[in-house]
Amino acid sequence: MSTELSLLMDAALDACCSPVTGGVLDAEAAERLAHIFKALGDPTRVRLLSLIAAQSGGEACICDLTEPVGLSQPTVSHHMKLLADAGLVVREQRGRWAFYRVADDTLAALSQALVPPAPVAR
């Protein structure tokens, strides 16, 4: 892993998510993590994230997303709202379209929060 990515992940972790296996989580930390995981707990939303990340430039408008997932614009917009509320995508309005990109810092923080304890340390 590059040092730059490692630093990004550390910073994001501080700002968002406590490690799942790093000690007993209090109710607030558990709520915060569960809120983000819940947004990922739907196959359409997981696919939407992968579709946005795969776009050239790393961003997509709703108009790019409806056809690949085979859903209506309002339904895709609803899914995108849940992803945005969880901090998993960043939304930017440009004219009549909203553009979305994956929030790498949130993904990095979630990833770090799930790293299991090193086997040698058990």
Next chain:
Amino acid sequence: MSTELSLLMDAALDACCSPVTGGVLDAEAAERLAHIFKALGDPTRVRLLSLIAAQSGGEACICDLTEPVGLSQPTVSHHMKLLADAGLVVREQRGRWAFYRVADDTLAALSQALVPPAPVAR
């Protein structure tokens, strides 16, 4: 990260979860990831995982878990079943009690699946 942990994470990733931002996920890969994330999309279940990981020896029976989360044994058992079905904990029956430990390989795979693309590569 230790080499041992890194190898564990690579192996687990192959067996379970495709990277969220490593290309457009097909329906099956998205279903598999969403199933695991859904199990984590509840604050009680996130706390239960952290409680089990924090036990000495890294395992807990239902009897260890009811009081800290303030829920009845049947309710905790239900949450543990969902975590076990998602592969997030491993259950072992000993006499009248079931013991659970965190499935480090699944956590490692999920963690790897969420690693964002390295910023230098964008």
